[in-house]
Amino acid sequence: MSKTKFISLKLKAFFFCTLMFAISLNASDEKKIMAIIDDIKYGWENGDGAPFSKHFLDFEGAKYFESGGQNIGLKDLIENHVEPEKDALYFLELNFLDIDIRIEGDFAWVIADTEVRGKVRRNDYEFDKTGHQTFLLKRIEGNWKVLHTHSSSRDRRK
16 A cells, blocks of 8 residues: 555544544534423423523523513523413423524524413413424533523414
8 A cells, every 4th residue: 555545544534533523522412402401391391490590601681582572681581480480370381393403613503393381370371382492502611501592482373
């Protein structure tokens, strides 16, 4: 085997190994992000702010949007939206479907379809909505943190 062919073969092997390593890192990051989404789902369904405190980056100017409303800051989101729903609803069922995770270095975004069902205690109103959800995340010191969320939904079409 000539020296040129040997060097070419070594370079191809190096690039292949690098590509496989990058793919495995991406898959690992996707699993971590999916675990965060599962925790957030649990938090919404149970009126539990702990997953939000764990996975959201608390910074000045943070905003979270939902169907035209907004929460400013993590504390506002948890205390005035997530936790009060535990007492305001008999139940809340949230499903994220067709989840698309994109990762570029230390930045990631997630787009998903949503289904939201629940029943309001105050008037026994039952809702059944479909919509979309976006999460923006940043890897900070090796951990993925949610920077922003935006969801919108409307009554399910019959």
